[in-house]
Amino acid sequence: MPATTRLMLVIALVAAAAAPAAEPLEVLLVAGGCCHDYATQTKILKAGIEERVRAEVTVAYNPDKSTKARFEIYEKDDWATGYDVVIHDECSADVTDGTYVARILKAHRDGVPAVNIHCAMHSYRWGEFRKAVAAGADNAGWFEMIGLQSTGHGPQFPIEVVYDRDHPVTKGLGNWTTINEELYNNVQVLSTARPLATGRQTMPAKRDQPDAKPIVAEAVVAWTNEFGPKKTRIFSTSLGHNNETVADGRYLDLVTRGILWAAGKLADDGTPAPAYVLEAVAAE
DSSP, X not given: OOHHHHHHXXXXXXXXXXXXXXXXXXXXEXXXXXXXXXXXXHHHHHHHHHHXXXXXXXXXXXXXXXXXXXXXXXGSTTTTTTOSEEEEEEEOTTOOOHHHHHHHHHHHHTTOOEEEEGGGGGSSOOSSTTSXXXXXXXXXXXXXXXXXXXXXXXXXXXXEEEEOOSSTTTTTOOOEEEEEEOOBOOSEEOTTEEXXXXXXXXXXXXXXXXXXXXXXXXXXXXXXXXXXXXXXXXXXXOOOOSHHHHHOHHHHHHHHHHHHHHTTOBOTTSOBOGGGBOHHHHTO
């Protein structure tokens, strides 16, 4: 843990001693669908979050490994009632039921914060989604909640993650390099979004082309967004394809701080609200 982050946690812990006891953050983690080991990653995320902050993570997991995975919890109009934050970790690219998606988005439009992880960026898309969608278009809702539109990724190579530390989420975090990972492209970053981290990926030159040079790609890989009339707080990161990345402490720190910020439990200086700091974390 970076020294700056450790100091902020110690300060928060001291303040917590005098603060009234708080109920844990109620976090809903929705996961499942194509192309990822969600059975393992849900366990990693739940344990990693609950080890870092006072939170209770409820998992809604669908073992369906197709791009058409739907989630029973979303079938109710009040599906998000009782949760402080919802983590979207689904990979449901071919779910195109507008009524179903609108029901999901309504909860966030009405003020329930969200954290979006990796393939959530490539879910619930239809129409000409490979082109920049127009504001208010029939197929724009999910992208407007996320705050960024992505349509794909290249091969897996390490990604250099560089933070803009002038934001509560990223204060105290150190730049790092992932293992082989997917760098999601950026079709457009919406005006309501604020980039927090850039990913840089270098792909080696092709061996059969002597004059070829390495290909360097860059994209925003973490950002915040304000969604809807209530300017609901949304945090997203497109990182997190492989289990090793999800289990990396630096990744879990980023996601956890995104949760705290979305829930309004992170001060402007990056210090977590004292009531949600675990003593064991601050003592590390």
